Amino acid sequence: MGRNVMRRRHASLSGPSARQSQPRQQPLDITSIGHVLDDQSLAETTALLTDEKQVQHAYELLQSTSLFIYFVIERHRIFVRRHTGKSPPWTKDGVLRNFRFTNDFRVLDRGCQFGLTDVIHKGPSDFRSRVFRVLAFSLFVSQKTYSFLESRFGSPLLEENFDLDKWNEALDDYVADGNKVTTGAYQISAPTVDQVGDPIYHHRLIRLLALLLQSKVSEQIEDCRELCDLHSVLARFPSLTRFLGYQVALNLNMIPGLGLAEDWVIIGPGAQRGLQTIFGNGLPPRLHIVALKWLCENIRPLSVKAGYPEHDIPTLAPGYPALTPVDVEHILCEFHKYAKLVDHARYPCRGSQMPKHRNFPRLDSWPMVTARQPENKLPCHVAREQQNQQYTTPHPDDDGEYWPQHVLEEKGIGSGSHLLRVRWVGYPPNADTWESAQLLTQSSPDVVRAFRQRIDQLEALRLSLISKKAGDPA
Template structure:
């Protein structure tokens, strides 16, 4: 198996003491803490295929849920913004009309989900944009893909950390339900001890040659540059690398969620967006028990949404003056959501029986969707894209009246806020071991001659056994087995 060698780096030291305190997500519905995806235009697996409703009654005469405003009064788009300026870290932002649209969009998209789950007939909103185009849910956990990951990938099968992490990484490698079910039907049960690259490769290659699309259409998944031509084989290699790095133990022993993100980001082909999506999926498990208010990364869609809310020049200057200001804005949105809904006269229903507010990932997720919504509602605010590709098509079958929420969310550690006080995480690449060619006895013990993926024989190096056993045990074992 390929293996990873960590690059030589000095560990980051936080520049201030850890910020830890007890909290509940409900506290953000009450307190005003103002000083404090990732979605696709076209991927069906990331979009709840909801239709929208035109009046107080469905065609069957059933009333709407009491948590949702009358559809005729819940149009999302407005013509002016009524919000006051926002000041964060000395920078004052003057909201545009898209700022108010964000809150109205979040309210109406959740109301649509509520109405649909109550059993009402379509359509579920009078908003013509919602009627024509498909959007992700206000809460990421309610999206079809998240519901599937929780129900079928995480909470089915062994709950041993190694097994849970293996299943999440395998699913995340392709982020497509059909690919997971193909592997499960052909090779299941899918477990780390039974994993065999050759068998997985055979199944996936046969499906690809038959014209099956193995990957999500939601976002690009560039493969790491291992020694294979096919992306799916290289992604299997990356899966092996992550598992051999003892990832489950690193997750469970991490002190900050930002450290986990930075560690995952260091692996080949892991970009900021793909790393954050993997992190969020792992957050549905019991091996990564952190608060959903600890950490966020603004993806391209959220960045575009913020630009429309506060202006391109303002956001460019703010990002230059305060690195990470986009994440600060996302946190402000999360911590002030109750006041914003109240300002606009919206009774937000929240998530689940506890009526949980949006967390950081939900805000980031929704900003991406509002960016898309604004292409139709507010075309005067320009972005890289001007069209919404995801046309709404209702999915067949019965819409579950109650969504599944991760069992891991009940863990007490989820109520402890642990915000990383250091700088914004950055990528520090790791080097991939292609193979071990020889060994020798050095002054400090056994050493191995390592060939690095992507480099020539002239770049081979002698590495101490102790480091390789920690970072690349599979490569060492394969070499020793070949002697």
């Protein structure tokens, strides 16, 4: 009987009514890019990649490089056409017309534009208040969830009104009404139950926010002078390690007064596959960052070589270099999806995540796109020049010793090789070294003690949060 029921149920799912409920997708028209698919102008262009040991590695670019350059230029053309009020369709490319891809410039994406207009610049302008609002938005990356919280607790959201139990109750109601608290955009994984307690997913996200606030993270962020240091601060907190913490760091970097040079990057899995589509599957992980920065520096000459006019090369404003490493990482992930849709047989990239198919509204109902920029933010190369002025690269003292400034992180705890990553006085992040924890404790006890105090304080706050029950003081 059970098998018969299951068979009938399966048959009903595959019947006419089920087929009719599926969204109808028109065949993708890629005839407009046939010339790009056949373009050999960039194939076998040699990229010289220099590793950390100053050894050069030569890679011949694959034919798909022409498709990458086309994607970069055409995607930004679409944005410009929309921003200047032109009517759709904004491209003849059937893939770009029927699927959603993020913008070339991360700051132009809807989430970042909302973050600038409705989060950073809506409310008190002091640094701490802005950090609170950006963190509250970044944990969900959902405009709808953030707006709901404002409707429940007042607009703008204020740290002094934050109450863990009340926010939990509000989101319980929100979820009970059938809403999702997060989106798929670099969704922040909630800390585990072991890390912060509470079995409910969105409660743990709120507990993460509480932990960030209790640790006075805004003070630590304000002291950061490099994007990688901002990421190191966040990476101490559960679930904000590596790529997800990097995305939150980029959101925070839009706050006026921070604006750190965005030439430091963490490559996500989609961008890694995008690099392999251009450089080949033989590109080792240790050269991923080098290859990405090579692309960033060479998008302009590659575009010119492929026959595109200078005015088509994407830029945010006159005088700004075309794209930063942050933007190129952003693009590579989207390009990987695009290449699969254009010709999966030719570009058999790994990975299954694909862009969403567009459901087009009436032509007169398309929302206008905005292009707000972070206030007082300098072009990446100018910000880098200014940040480099703090590095005096002093000579060692009379004993041949350099002075440790602070410890950033540790690894190998409990093993025979417990190491601490050290920033040296007057030196940039690329001069950081891993030093023996035992030896550094002997030579610079105050530096190690300051690091250990930060870690111990955070651990005490985390354990206190685990033991907290509903109704207990935060």
